[in-house]
Amino acid sequence: MSRWGGWIRAGMLVSGLLFGGKEAQAQRTAAELLEAYRPKQADVEYETPPKSDWAKCKVEVEKTAKTHGYVVLGPEGQVLRRFVDTEDEDPNVDQFRYYQHGIEVYREIDTNNNNKVDQFRWLNLGGSRWGVDLNEDGRIDQWKSLSAAEASREAIRAMTAGDAAALQLLMVTAEDLKALGVLPALQQKILEQTAGAGTKAQAIVRKSAVLTPKSRWVRFDALMPSVIPADEGKAAQDLYVYENAIALVELGAPARPNAPVATSVVQIGEMIRVGEVWKLTQVPQPIEGENFVSSGGVLMQPLAAAAPVENLAVSPELQQLIDELQKLDQNPPQFGTATAAQLASYYQQRSKLLLKLVDLAPGAEEKANFLKQCVDGLAAAVQTDAYPNGLKDIQALEADLQKSRSPVLPYVMYRRIMSQYAVDMKAASPEKRTEIQQQWLERLSEFVGNYPAADDAPDAMWQVATAHEFSGKVEDAVQWYQRLTRQKSDPLAANKAAGAMRRLNLKGKPFVLSGQGLDGQPINTGAYRGKVLLVVYWATWSDLFKQDLPQLRALHQQYRSKGFEVLGVCLDIFPGSRQQQAAEVQKFIRESNVPWPQIFEPGGLDSPPAVQYGIISVPTLFLVDQKGDVLSRNSSVQELKDVLPKVLPK
Numbered sequence: 001m002s003r004w005g006g007w008i009r010a011g012m013l014v015s016g017l018l019f020g021g022k023e024a025q026a027q028r029t030a031a032e033l034l035e036a037y038r039p040k041q042a043d044v045e046y047e048t049p050p051k052s053d054w055a056k057c058k059v060e061v062e063k064t065a066k067t068h069g070y071v072v073l074g075p076e077g078q079v080l081r082r083f084v085d086t087e088d089e090d091p092n093v094d095q096f097r098y099y100q101h102g103i104e105v106y107r108e109i110d111t112n113n114n115n116k117v118d119q120f121r122w123l124n125l126g127g128s129r130w131g132v133d134l135n136e137d138g139r140i141d142q143w144k145s146l147s148a149a150e151a152s153r154e155a156i157r158a159m160t161a162g163d164a165a166a167l168q169l170l171m172v173t174a175e176d177l178k179a180l181g182v183l184p185a186l187q188q189k190i191l192e193q194t195a196g197a198g199t200k201a202q203a204i205v206r207k208s209a210v211l212t213p214k215s216r217w218v219r220f221d222a223l224m225p226s227v228i229p230a231d232e233g234k235a236a237q238d239l240y241v242y243e244n245a246i247a248l249v250e251l252g253a254p255a256r257p258n259a260p261v262a263t264s265v266v267q268i269g270e271m272i273r274v275g276e277v278w279k280l281t282q283v284p285q286p287i288e289g290e291n292f293v294s295s296g297g298v299l300m301q302p303l304a305a306a307a308p309v310e311n312l313a314v315s316p317e318l319q320q321l322i323d324e325l326q327k328l329d330q331n332p333p334q335f336g337t338a339t340a341a342q343l344a345s346y347y348q349q350r351s352k353l354l355l356k357l358v359d360l361a362p363g364a365e366e367k368a369n370f371l372k373q374c375v376d377g378l379a380a381a382v383q384t385d386a387y388p389n390g391l392k393d394i395q396a397l398e399a400d401l402q403k404s405r406s407p408v409l410p411y412v413m414y415r416r417i418m419s420q421y422a423v424d425m426k427a428a429s430p431e432k433r434t435e436i437q438q439q440w441l442e443r444l445s446e447f448v449g450n451y452p453a454a455d456d457a458p459d460a461m462w463q464v465a466t467a468h469e470f471s472g473k474v475e476d477a478v479q480w481y482q483r484l485t486r487q488k489s490d491p492l493a494a495n496k497a498a499g500a501m502r503r504l505n506l507k508g509k510p511f512v513l514s515g516q517g518l519d520g521q522p523i524n525t526g527a528y529r530g531k532v533l534l535v536v537y538w539a540t541w542s543d544l545f546k547q548d549l550p551q552l553r554a555l556h557q558q559y560r561s562k563g564f565e566v567l568g569v570c571l572d573i574f575p576g577s578r579q580q581q582a583a584e585v586q587k588f589i590r591e592s593n594v595p596w597p598q599i600f601e602p603g604g605l606d607s608p609p610a611v612q613y614g615i616i617s618v619p620t621l622f623l624v625d626q627k628g629d630v631l632s633r634n635s636s637v638q639e640l641k642d643v644l645p646k647v648l649p650k
Contacts, residue, residue, distance in 0.1 A: 030057040033072055037081060039098060040138050041120050041131070042577030043157060044106045046098040049074050069093060078102045100125060122150075129154075139576055143169065148278040149220035152247040152268045155284050156217040157577070159205055161602050164198025165575055171197050172272055172279040174326055180274065181236025182299075184319060189298045191322075192369055193282040199376070200283045203455075206492045206606070210264040210286035213603050214252030218263065221246050225273075228299060240273035243300045247284070264288065270297025318360045325353045340386075347387035350377055368408050371397070379415040383422040391419050410447075410454035417443045441467055458490035465497065466616045474504060481614070492606060500614025506633045511535065511624045515569070515599035515609050518582045518589075523599050528565055530626050532647055534640065537569045537610065537620040540588050545619040549592060551637045555644065556596065562648040563626070566596040571618055573604040 031054040039046065049057065056075035062068065062082070069084035082097040082104070094110040096117070105126030109119040116136040122129050129150045131140035146154070151170055158166035171194040177187045205211045222245035230237050245268040250261050269282040281298065328350055333342045354374035361367045378394050381387035394416045401409040421440040428436050444460045451457060465480035477500075484497035513535065514524040525533065536552065538545040556566050574581040582600055589598065601607040605615060613620075621635040625647060632639060 030054065030059045030072060033059065033081065033083075037083075037096060038579075039106055040108065040117060040580070041106075041140070042579050043153070044098065044122070044126065045100055046105055046126075047074070047078070047080055047100050049080070069095075119144075138580060139165070140169065143277045145276040146170075146278055148222070148225070148242055148245065148271050148273075151271065151278045151280065152220045152245060152284075153217045155268065155280060156211070156215065156247055156249055156266060159201045159211050159284060160213055160215050161576075161578060161581075162202070162205070162573060162604075162606075163575060163577070164201065167201055167283070168197050170280050171283075172274065172281050176272075176274045176279065180239060180272075181230075182239070183234050186234060186298055188318070188322065190281050192366060193298070194280070195369070196373065196376075197283050204283065204285060207490050208286045208288065209491045210249065210251065210266065210288050212252065213601055213607060216250045216252075217247055218250050219248040220268075221248060222268075222271075226300065234299060239299060241297070241299050242268075242271040242278075243297055244269060245271055246287075270299060272299065315360065318357070321353055321357050321360065325350070325357070328353065343381070343386040344388065347377060347381040347390060350374075351390075351393060371408055372411055375412050375415050379419050382419040385426070391416070391423050394419055410451040410456065413451075414447060414454070414456040414460065417447060437467065452487075453489070455489070458484060458487055458493035461487070462493055462496065465500070469500070469504075469616065478504060492611070495611050496606075496614045498614070499610075499612050500616065503613040503615075503633055506613070506622070506630045508629055510628050511622055511630050512628075513569070513599070513609060513612065515601050518586050518598050518600050520579075520582075523567070523597060525567065525624070526628070528567070528624070529628050531563045531565045532559075532626060532644070533624040534564070534566045534635070535569060535622040535624065536566060537571060537615050537618050539571045539604070539618045540585075541572070542618045546592075548619060548637050549594070552640075553593065553595070555637075555640055559644050559648055564644060564648060568594065568596055568598040569609050570598050570600045571604050571607060571610055571615065572600075573602070578602050 031051075034048060034054055034057065053075045057080065058073050059070050060073060061070050062084075067084050067086050069082065071079055072081035072083075074080045079099045079102050081099065082095075083093045084095040084097065085091060085093050086095060092110075092113060092115060094113055096108040097104050098106040103124050105122065105124055107121045107123060108117040109121065110117050111119055114136075117138075118133045118136050120131045120133070120140060127150050128145060128147055129143065130145040132142050132144050133139060134141040155167060155170050157163070158170070172190060173194075174187065174191055177190060182190075222242045226241050226243060228234055228239040228241060247266045247268055248263055249266055250263050252261075265287045267285045267287055268280065269284065271278050271280055273279075328346070333346050338346075351374055354370050354377070357370040358367050358374070361370055375394060375397065378387065378390040382390040382394070394412065398409070398412050398416050401412055417440070420443075421436070424436045424440075425433060441464055444464050447454075448457050448460050448464075461480055461484040465477050465484060468474075468477035468480060481497040481501050485494045485501075487494060511525060511533075514522060514526075517523045525535065534552075536545075552566065556564065570585050572581070572585060574584040578600075581602055585598065585600055588594075599609055601609055604610070609615075613622075621632070621640075622630060623632040623635045623640065623643065625631050631643065631647065635643075
């Protein structure tokens, strides 16, 4: 069934209500409408009465000179929803309005009357942002209106949800800066800050204790916006700018009852207005840790007093290369449809352009950024088998950096190690793979020893630890997990390592887990005391889980009457808000006929439920007895068939 199937069926119900002419029929469907219609975007605070009061709600037909539709009224007569057909030839509802305390706060609009929403507006107390869904897939593709405060809110939401596409939508683009007539030299500096926003955000969140899936935006804070006049020489028109905005975030539930909720600050940085939309000029950075360095904006910095404005322009050669790179990246070849030659040509061209940019870039930081982009692209191409010669290119770069003792050397070296491993494993015969893996582990260990402070050192330690665990060398794995917990540069990696040690020592100990269900309601394993509980960590991309699923369903059906329950923990990552991701999980649940409840927290293997036990693969099955203690920390279907008859009543 398509994701809009329920919407279309509901649309048929709408037509019946509007033109059936029977108030009794409308009253009977009020509860169904409250259940069926919910905002497709996250961050909508709207009123829905408790289900126990739905029978007191009613639906009334409304007609005006220009519109007709119906209104859903609450138990006290307050407006909850309005579904409106505006003045056009199509009789279908094209506006879906949601209310809070009788005031409209959010509206979904179908502008082309094809039964698919394509615009989303927050109104009144709900805000002022207005998003457009160009391909009608439920995701906002561009902003028509966005305040600075709401841009900061969307940025925090995108980063904590791991939604790189939503974050990129908030970043100022080359087209924006050109349209504003910003000085080319300033354009270059800003675009260096916004390049690879998703990758930068992922690296920031991975190391942050402030930006987690449980963090919540609270408030935007900044001094008054500034106007940079056109005659100052920075742009062809006046620029409206926030110099250094920040956002206050809550860090989740308090550590103990009645304790205040902890808060922290995230630097949003310099923001610029493009039409009716405020955009970011850098990736937000949590203000945490001893090594935090505040990032100043580009636009509010004074131009060099001693140099004429024209001398600050990017050289024609550099600007030409930047334009060529942007043009190349606008239409990359697609995996699955492009030929091997097309993929190789794309990565080769991209690498050459970036290396030329390294040569022409004016400063060390700019050179390093272009070089990292080059190596990241080559490593990705090698590991996906898109550019076979990419490994040689990385090795050549590493050799050059060795000679100059460049600070970028560890960055390049780590990607060479990972790329080398991918190439060697693909070419190896089965009997040689153990030897190749051992060589890889030795290289990683040596890397950690030589560069313990490198950004990639925690990931290298994680790779070694998990490889040992997969090989059954639990003691070696624990040693590396312990080492990883002691490093301070990557809190997420440290927490995952601590979770892995907790999991490896779990047999006979209490199993404790809580999280949100697909409907957002809390689920706690403590509620299953007195039952034998199987906790299944899984994902839709796991073929092993799909193979086990029919047998798990059969076991659940066979033993449920005797006190056997199953709880799923989904580790999928889908694009969009939590609500949109949960809808994708729910779709799989329906299609696969999975009868048990699910915990779902965005983040996949980096989500709180996965981090708590350092999950390294799916499916991972925990079998828990009636007292809540773990019988098995890595169960299998065959083990379940053997153990369940022994631990359940006859």
